[in-house]
Amino acid sequence: MPGLFFVYAGSGPMPPWQTPTLECLLRAPIPSTVAAMSRYYLTTPIYYVNDKPHIGHCFTTCFADVVARFQRLFGREVFFLTGTDEHADKVVSTAAEHGMSPMQWADTNARAFEQAFAALNISNDDFIRTTQPRHTTKVLEYIAALQKRGDIYLGDYTGWWDPSQEEYLTETTAKDAGYKSPVTGKDLVKRTERNYFFKLSAYHDRLVEHLARNPEFILPESRRNEVLGRLRERLVDIPISRGITDDPSSQWGIRMPEDATHRIYVWIDALFNYLSVIDTDEKQDFWPPSAHLLAKDILWFHAVIWPCLLMALGRPLPGTVYAHGYFVRDGRKMSKSLGNFIDLAVINQYCAKYSADAFRWFLATQGPIGNNDADFSHTKFIEVYNADLANGIGNAISRVGNMCDKYFNGTVPDAKGVSSLPGLADFDWPSIISRHVASAIGKADALDITGALQEGVLLVKKVDAYINVTEPFKLAKKIAPGSDESPERDRLAAILYHCAEALRVATLLHSPAIPTAAAKVQTAWHCLPAAGATLAQQTLWNGAHSLVPGAPLTKGDILFMRAEPGPLNPDEHTPGAA
Numbered sequence: 001m002p003g004l005f006f007v008y009a010g011s012g013p014m015p016p017w018q019t020p021t022l023e024c025l026l027r028a029p030i031p032s033t034v035a036a037m038s039r040y041y042l043t044t045p046i047y048y049v050n051d052k053p054h055i056g057h058c059f060t061t062c063f064a065d066v067v068a069r070f071q072r073l074f075g076r077e078v079f080f081l082t083g084t085d086e087h088a089d090k091v092v093s094t095a096a097e098h099g100m101s102p103m104q105w106a107d108t109n110a111r112a113f114e115q116a117f118a119a120l121n122i123s124n125d126d127f128i129r130t131t132q133p134r135h136t137t138k139v140l141e142y143i144a145a146l147q148k149r150g151d152i153y154l155g156d157y158t159g160w161w162d163p164s165q166e167e168y169l170t171e172t173t174a175k176d177a178g179y180k181s182p183v184t185g186k187d188l189v190k191r192t193e194r195n196y197f198f199k200l201s202a203y204h205d206r207l208v209e210h211l212a213r214n215p216e217f218i219l220p221e222s223r224r225n226e227v228l229g230r231l232r233e234r235l236v237d238i239p240i241s242r243g244i245t246d247d248p249s250s251q252w253g254i255r256m257p258e259d260a261t262h263r264i265y266v267w268i269d270a271l272f273n274y275l276s277v278i279d280t281d282e283k284q285d286f287w288p289p290s291a292h293l294l295a296k297d298i299l300w301f302h303a304v305i306w307p308c309l310l311m312a313l314g315r316p317l318p319g320t321v322y323a324h325g326y327f328v329r330d331g332r333k334m335s336k337s338l339g340n341f342i343d344l345a346v347i348n349q350y351c352a353k354y355s356a357d358a359f360r361w362f363l364a365t366q367g368p369i370g371n372n373d374a375d376f377s378h379t380k381f382i383e384v385y386n387a388d389l390a391n392g393i394g395n396a397i398s399r400v401g402n403m404c405d406k407y408f409n410g411t412v413p414d415a416k417g418v419s420s421l422p423g424l425a426d427f428d429w430p431s432i433i434s435r436h437v438a439s440a441i442g443k444a445d446a447l448d449i450t451g452a453l454q455e456g457v458l459l460v461k462k463v464d465a466y467i468n469v470t471e472p473f474k475l476a477k478k479i480a481p482g483s484d485e486s487p488e489r490d491r492l493a494a495i496l497y498h499c500a501e502a503l504r505v506a507t508l509l510h511s512p513a514i515p516t517a518a519a520k521v522q523t524a525w526h527c528l529p530a531a532g533a534t535l536a537q538q539t540l541w542n543g544a545h546s547l548v549p550g551a552p553l554t555k556g557d558i559l560f561m562r563a564e565p566g567p568l569n570p571d572e573h574t575p576g577a578a
């Protein structure tokens, strides 16, 4: 695990302490709330190219995509970045195993990530590859700036080296493993290397203070507490370079400025991607990021090392580092050795059979958002698909579309200004809608996309309940054929208008997770969202974007066919089938 390289376990010189100066404290970023920002910059981790995409990568990227789409819906200017991390040593050995150069291997796998994300309808605005010159030149500038400030120095790193895995282990891990490799059982070796160090220790106090002042800096809260717990021990300086030897893998990476015998450690190179992409005349206003999304495995890099690098560079810090849990299978970690990954082949089967929207919906509503890990199970997938999509929004849209088609010739009925029916106080539509919309906005801003999407689901349930109480299909039978004017017809028109308008809003609230299905409804109902309008404007009752009586409202195709329980692929064992 490359991360371990960072943990100072050795006996090299302790770095000089540097108390934060007043100037440093004054430069501490001013806490900003998402609500106050009109620009929203959002990132995923950049993924290693020595591997193919799997559900874990797709999950974080899909999570980010839903956040990005919510923010666009709220009227913010969004920049959503994902990409690949290409300078890991393993790229060299894996490329050789495939008879390719490291660059060819990186090209192949970066393309696989791009294709996987395109198939999942991911709306990223850019895709950074750390081998691109736009990134490598900026990394050199940042390292040179840190050197100039005196935040980088040459020193000795001593640690427990696992020759079989080519990595350093922490003192604790080494001790717990009896100073043997936890993977191969071979002896660990105490080793000293000459390295460039970053003065992480100098930023300890400022970081702790930043965390104290900005509770939303690390989310969820439990992860913030974990980091705060670890920060009770003072930070030590970290090596940020690795020596170049005769080993071909040591040639791969960005050389240290003015020292061709060292290359920049892959994690430092990788973290800078968030800045290098945006550090241009056209895009710099997007800085700082509103949110970095990632999983718990790489929280320390993002919540500790990254902000300290930024402080050293004098850049404002990101709003939130959000570390979600893991997708697991039957309670066990997914890994190559267990062969239990939900890989791209399986993901493609889900998308082909149930649609990319359906797969996205499952990830966004059942994924490991928050503290806990989440289990992937086919049975659960079918359950959620039927409940929320086929029998939820899909069925409601089809029922109301059919009734408008049948009773109002495929047009929007005219409620004549009535927004709630007498005796039905529970169905005051303007306030129901504004409540769900406000709640969805609050939740999406807090990165609780599951909660935000649930507001749309609740709105659909309310429409179903309204149909059950008002029984429009029975009412329609009481209307004499050809009669245009009658109290029953007015009531029917009001009921169906309420349903259609509430479903227009519910569709908007579902749209970040199911963009294709939402666009189908919006096309059939002639209510494609207007660019530039906020969600509050778009969902105002009797507002400028409401359905217009008399406008066409066509039935449209069935959005989500009901799924039968049973395996994903009847001919094969279905991964995840419970």
Ligand code: MSP
Pocket (backbone or CB within 6 Å): 044, 045, 046, 047, 048, 055, 056, 057, 059, 060, 085, 270, 271, 272, 273, 293, 294, 295, 296, 297, 298, 325, 326, 327, 328, 334, 368
């Ligand atoms: N390259 C580094 C990140 C550098 S970011 C400056 C890296 N890459 S990775 O390919 O290993 O991706 C790790 C990330 O993939 C996790 O943080 C998470 O976002 C996602 N996931 C990988 N496996 C996962 C699960 N099983 N479940 C959920 N997401 C996980 O680390």
